Amino acid sequence: MGRQCTVCGHKDVEEINKLLLCSDSYRDIARQFGLSKDALARHKESHMPELLLKSQEVKETLQADNLLDQIVYYESEARRFKGLAESQGDLELALKAVDRALKCLDLFAKARGIISDQPQVNILVLPEWIALRTAIIQSLRPYPDALEALRDALR
Template identity: 30%
Template structure:
């Protein structure tokens, strides 16, 4: 009778499997979990199936992606704090320049404040660089006149009119 797999019976089997899928050597896994390298190799070859490997790989990738996202978010928070400090310092400089009547320094401070506020707005997503415009041709007076003119001309050519109206319908452009 075959002996039970010592790796499968290990109380930290999930962690052991995770290390194997992550690429830790059999010798290192054996050392970490107090097992023999041959037992780890047999376990990896015979008991760690493809579905388990895919699930563990997905979990590892998800954790790595989350770690990257967390690091980026921490960086964003630090940049946000730093920009706020810059804005505060520039404002202080602006107030001193105004009090001293130093217009060139005040103007320069305002420019720097504007730049810092623009950076802060971009960072927080409150400033959008893109503009979206939706135009409904069915409500455009110029298009309505053009459409009516085309339909009048097409009245003299019934086959062409049917083709034209079919295309208009396909494009979801009404007529009237």
């Protein structure tokens, strides 16, 4: 029977797997968790599911989670600095810390899709859509079944 994979047996195997998916540096991961670069390479090659490695969606999700974690961390740091500034009577610094915390919350909400700063366009009121819709309906008048199917689809 072969030896157990040192990465699979590591207490932080989930974090290591995430880093292997999102990072190119075996050396940094090996140093952080006390493993060898060769063990990481063997683990990634032999023990991580092939589909997981190929999944760009998983990589993007892990990177987004990491970004959200960082936003939450910096928001808590801004709150901490606010408390320090208040305890020292430095109201200007406290207000700056509040501003930074609010910016973190705004960024978090945008990253999660809770709020959006993208412009909203209602095509139903655009003159181009009204003209196109009118032209389509007029051209389908000789074909009542097609006109009714179009009207149903537009509803």
